[in-house]
Amino acid sequence: MAKLRIGTLERLRQVEGSLESRALRVRKRLFAIVQVAIAAGLAFWVAREVIGHPVPFFAPITVVIILGLTGGERIRKALELSLGVIVGVGLGDLLVHYLPHGPWMIPLVVAISLLVASFLSKSPLVSNQVAIGSILIATILPPGTEGGGPARMIDAFVGAAIGLITIALLPSSPLNSGRQEVSKLLGIVSSVLDDVALALDTRDADALNKAMDAVHNTQPDINNMLSAAAHGREMALLSPLLWGARRRVRSLERILPSVEYTMRNARVLARRALVLCQDGDAVSVRLINIVDELADIAAELSDVFDARTPSNEAQDIPEIVRRLQVIGARSGMDAVSEQAVLSEYVILAQARSITADLLEVSGWSRESALAALAPTSATPAYQPEQWPGISEG
Structure with missing residues (x-):
């Protein structure tokens, strides 16, 4: 255990700083x-x-709102926004008259608008736009004012359509943000496991204690990863x-649950290791080496997914898989010490x-991954792999 170690807090700061340089941001x-x-200029034109329309102010406003939406589902949100605008304008005209x-x-006006919106959709975006549309009609754009009425509904459609066309024709990378968030989470996992070892x-x-404070x-990091993938x-x-x-x-989306489970399992492992250390108990050298090796592998996977770091996935991933298979074969019940306590088993x-x-x-696949683990049951659900020549020491 003589390797140079970086504490979780320091590693987390490095990960935060390295994922996006200031120039990239x-x-x-x-x-x-x-x-x-x-x-916005195109929508107005x-x-x-x-x-x-002489004063189509809502066309560029809708574009700004659509392009400002994050986390994916902008098509649905654009439709909700347009629905809210149409209902808000029509309802506002009606309410101002009567x-x-x-x-x-x-x-x-606000109470009736929100009540009507609640029957149309559960989306807060629809409710807000219905209420805002009604307020605008009742105050700034009463019936008969230039730029009000049905023209504003059409402007909303124009803005929503141009916003979505802009996303389609001037897209950002669909993978970089998601891979960066995966890289960040795996970097944190690596640091936590390193501190545990x-x-x-x-x-x-x-x-x-310091590692637990950091994670x-x-x-929020998990949510950012899922949001980036949806985008x-x-x-x-x-x-x-x-x-x-x-x-x-699609391949990136398939691994997101596993990244999340890795983070959660590392957090639980760290908590149990803290209990073990506080109790003054010890674990086997083999188990320490397993945790230490997992920390190294998580760090290597973090580098593989870092979009700014050149990597050869075709070469790196098979080597990582081979190392994980070896760890799985060595993670049987005999990996604990002779006087193992509950915390060591946890x-x-x-680690498994x-x-x-x-x-x-x-x-x-999940089935293949579980089959790579040394069996801990006389009747394992998945037939374990046979790895002749792997040392159990």
Whole structure:
């Protein structure tokens, strides 16, 4: 256990800083600004010059809203936005005609609009747009005002359509963001397991306390990964330029649950290792080596998925799989010490789960991954692999 170790907090800071350099963030931001600006100007021009609306202010507004949506499902959100605008404008015209003017008009308009929207859709976007549309009609654009009425509904359609066309014709990479988030999570897993291996070797609970502080709440990172993948799927669906990447997008989506399980299992393993160290118990050298090897493999997979780091997946993944198979074959019940306590068995169980998870991240099916583990039952659900020549020491 003499290798140079990096604590989880320090590694997490490195991962955060390395995934997107400042120059890359600036380029992405500038691309987004140019994309929105061009699309908004085009929507305004189409609504005014082609359709003939003198003040089509809602066309560029809709474009900005559509292009500002994140996390995928922008097609659905664009339709919801258009529905909300249409209902809001029509309802606003109706309410302004029949409700008494005065201090109670706006509260009544908002209440009735939200009530009607609740029957149309559960989406907050629809409810907000219905209420906003009604408020605009009741205040700034009452019936008869230039730019109000049905023209505004058409402008919303124009803006939504041009927003989606812009996404299709000026797409960002459907894979980079998702792969970066996968790389980040695997980097955190590697750091946690590295700290666990060190703590088990030295029985130093303080090292694990710092690791637990760093990964106390990784759910936002998991959510970012899932959101980035959903965005990539939508980009590959919308843009003809990216239809060739659909298979790779689907492949990335298939491994996301395994990445999430890896993170959760590493968190549980770290908690149990903390309990073991606090109790003053020890684990076998083989189990420490297994955890240490898993930390190295998670780090290598993190590098493979880092879109900015050149890697040869065709060469790296088979080597990683081979190492995981060896770990799986050595992770039987005899991997614990003779006087094993409950915590040591839990650590072994979590290490086995992480081994299977990382095999799935590497492209294996769940059944094949489980079959790579040394059996712990007389009647295993999946026939274990036979690995002659693998040392059990």
